[in-house]
Amino acid sequence: xxxxxxxxxxxxxxxxxxxxxxxxxxxxxxxxxxxxxxxxxxxxxxxxxxxxxxxxxxxxxxxxxxxxxxxxxxxxxxxxxxxxxxxxxxxxxxxxxxxxxxxxxxxxxxxxxxxxxxxxxxxxxxxxxxxxxxxxxxxxxxxxxxxxxxxxxxxxxxxxxxxxxxxxxxxxxxxxxxxxxxxxxxxxxxxxxxxxxxxxxxxxxxxxxxxxxxxxxxxxxxxxxxxxxxxxxxxxxxxxxxxxxxxxxxxxxxxxxxxxxxxxxxxxxxxxxxxxxxxxxxxxxxxxxxxxxxxxxxxxxxxxxxxxxxxxxxxxxxxxxxxxxxxxxxxxxxxxxxxxxx
Amino acid sequence: xxxxxxxxxxxxxxxxxxxxxxxxxxxxxxxxxxxxxxxxxxxxxxxxxxxxxxxxxxxxxxxxxxxxxxxxxxxxxxxxxxxxxxxxxxxxxxxxxxxxxxxxxxxxxxxxxxxxxx
Numbered sequence: 001x002x003x004x005x006x007x008x009x010x011x012x013x014x015x016x017x018x019x020x021x022x023x024x025x026x027x028x029x030x031x032x033x034x035x036x037x038x039x040x041x042x043x044x045x046x047x048x049x050x051x052x053x054x055x056x057x058x059x060x061x062x063x064x065x066x067x068x069x070x071x072x073x074x075x076x077x078x079x080x081x082x083x084x085x086x087x088x089x090x091x092x093x094x095x096x097x098x099x100x101x102x103x104x105x106x107x108x109x110x111x112x113x114x115x116x117x118x119x120x121x122x123x124x125x126x127x128x129x130x131x132x133x134x135x136x137x138x139x140x141x142x143x144x145x146x147x148x149x150x151x152x153x154x155x156x157x158x159x160x161x162x163x164x165x166x167x168x169x170x171x172x173x174x175x176x177x178x179x180x181x182x183x184x185x186x187x188x189x190x191x192x193x194x195x196x197x198x199x200x201x202x203x204x205x206x207x208x209x210x211x212x213x214x215x216x217x218x219x220x221x222x223x224x225x226x227x228x229x230x231x232x233x234x235x236x237x238x239x240x241x242x243x244x245x246x247x248x249x250x251x252x253x254x255x256x257x258x259x260x261x262x263x264x265x266x267x268x269x270x271x272x273x274x275x276x277x278x279x280x281x282x283x284x285x286x287x288x289x290x291x292x293x294x295x296x297x298x299x300x301x302x303x304x305x306x307x308x309x310x311x312x313x314x315x316x317x318x319x320x321x322x323x324x325x326x327x328x329x330x331x332x333x334x335x336x337x338x339x340x341x342x
Numbered sequence: 343x344x345x346x347x348x349x350x351x352x353x354x355x356x357x358x359x360x361x362x363x364x365x366x367x368x369x370x371x372x373x374x375x376x377x378x379x380x381x382x383x384x385x386x387x388x389x390x391x392x393x394x395x396x397x398x399x400x401x402x403x404x405x406x407x408x409x410x411x412x413x414x415x416x417x418x419x420x421x422x423x424x425x426x427x428x429x430x431x432x433x434x435x436x437x438x439x440x441x442x443x444x445x446x447x448x449x450x451x452x453x454x455x456x457x458x459x460x
Contacts, residue, residue: 009349013356067368071381072393083361090357094350115349122420123350144383145394156402159409166416173423233384238368242361313459316405320457324412324448328441331419335426335434342427 004106011105012114016093024248025055031301038305059241067237070143077141082235082242085134089249092127095120096256097182099266099285101278112266112282113182120181121173124257125166128212132158134246135214135231142234150230153220153312160319161211161218164204167327171201171334172261185265193264200330202262204323209254211319214247216304220312255296256289263292404456408448415444 029044029052036043044051069075099112117123132155139151172194173179176187188194195202211218220230227233232243259265266285276284310318383390422429422437451457 006348006352009352010356013349013353016353017356017360063368063371065368066372066375068376068380070383071378072383072390079365083358083365086361086364087354087357090360091350091354094353114353115346117346117350140395142383143394144390145385145396148394148398152398152402156405159413160405163409163412163416166413167419170416170419170423173420174426177424177427179420179424228384228386237372238364242364316457316459320408321452328445331423332438332441335437338426339431339434 004108008105008108008110009114012110013094016114017090020090020093020249020252021245023252024245025059026052027248027251027297027301028055028058028244030297031304034298034301035305038302062241063238065237067239068234070234072143073234074141074143077137078234079239081134081138081141082239082246084137085131085246086242086249088127088131088134089246089253092124092253093256095123095181096253096260097185097265098289099282100182100185101282101285103279103282111182112286116180116182118178118180121169121179121184121261125162125169128162128165129159131212131250138235138243139231142231144234146227146229146233147231150227150233153227154214154231157214157218157220157315157319158212160316161208161323164319164323164327165208165212167324167331168198168201168205168208169261170331171198174331174334174338181260181265185260185267188264188267190267190269193262193267195262195264198262198330198334200326201334204327204330205262206258207323209258210300210303211315213250213254213300215251215300217307217310218315219309220315251297251300252293255293255300258296259289259292263296265289265292401457401459408451408457411444411447415440 032054033043033051035041044054047053047057069078094114095117097111097113097116102109102111104110135154135158136151139147139149139154142148172184175194175197176184178184178187184194214220232240235243266289268284268288271281271284383394385391418440419437422433426433
């Protein structure tokens with residue numbers, strides 16, 4: 001690993017950070033606009049053109065507010081928790097490939113993925129488990145009853161749905177025969193997307209992804225009417241903003257992972273028949289990836305304003321008594337089908 | 343091979359720096375006017391009753407224990423899934439036996455009501 005390689009990696013990382021941060025800001029805007037349309041309101045339309053600068057105004061406002069740490073709280077862990085949340089949300093994107101072709105930079109062929117490791121899927125699952133720590137520690141360290149309940153609920157919910165998530169992905173691994181995400185995408189050439197090959201796994205994975213990102217109908221950790229805000233009750237100023245940033249960054253990560261695993265990643269069907277120059281191919285592949293991720297993000301927001309929140313016992317029953325058996329049966333059925341075909 | 347992991351350490355480093363910097367940003371930019379009431383624990387406007395580190399429902403422990411058992415099962419299945427085609431029917435039957443043993447335990451756990459929330 002020479003200095004140039006490290007420099008290229010750093011450039012890719014910083015580009016990804018900027019893209020994710022801008023996307024998060026605009027996601028907050030689209031979320032408010034979509035909810036407004038669904039509820040027959042207008043939504044933000046004052047700051048900037050059609051209200052597009054509203055999220056930036058919110059961020060500046062949050063930055064300039066007083067950072068209140070309760071005297072009863074464990075100060076170190078109270079500060080550490082948002083850092084864990086945001087770090088995990090960003091780091092997961094490292095293994096997601098956004099285009100298949102390479103581009104030239106500093107005289108090298110650069111892959112359009114930050115780290116093309118051969119255990120990409122395991123890396124994603126490992127970091128998803130780390131995400132639980134951010135919420136649990138924030139709930140525990142606040143020394144507030146609402147926060148503790150929110151933290152407990154979120155940890156129980158996230159570990160329950162992590163099982164169905166992991167089991168759903170096993171179907172994809174069996175079809176592909178590799179844990180490397182570039183292999184997973186290459187395997188889905190044409191219309192052979194894993195969504196078609198693994199319809200049950202796709203549904204269980206998407207439901208589990210909703211639960212992992214704490215989005216409605218699974219947003220019990222922050223259920224406003226009963227828990228005042230759940231795990232982030234005692235957070236103010238930019239630490240509070242970091243939890244929101246992490247939630248939206250997690251949505252982007254989840255959409256990118258769903259796209260990569262099930263919607264063919266950067267694959268554009270029959271693009272190779274056109275014999276285009278590689279520069280245009282890269283652009284089209286990135287465009288396809290962005291369109292698919294944007295569609296999944298829209299689904300996340302659409303569901304939020306359509307479906308009501310679960311009750312806690314319904315949530316746990318769904319996770320353990322419905323999702324887990326279905327995901328397990330999917331693995332066994334996939335195994336039988338693959339063995340019968342080959 | 344180990345070289346492909348260097349970008350991962352880089353991104354975790356950059357994410358950590360971003361987190362630490364932004365946590366301290368509001369401390370630098372925001373006002374600092376603390377007083378006792380502002381810094382007390384929020385409990386719907388009344389003085390907090392006792393500390394929040396009390397004992398909570400045993401069901402959360404049951405969920406955590408079940409999670410550990412099944413998560414180990416899931417991680418155990420990954421190497422098998424990667425080499426699935428090479429292992430063929432014998433590998434499939436071996437994993438089926440393992441899954442059935444776990445499923446029997448899971449059904450027993452459900453019938454005992456360990457995961458019943460009411």
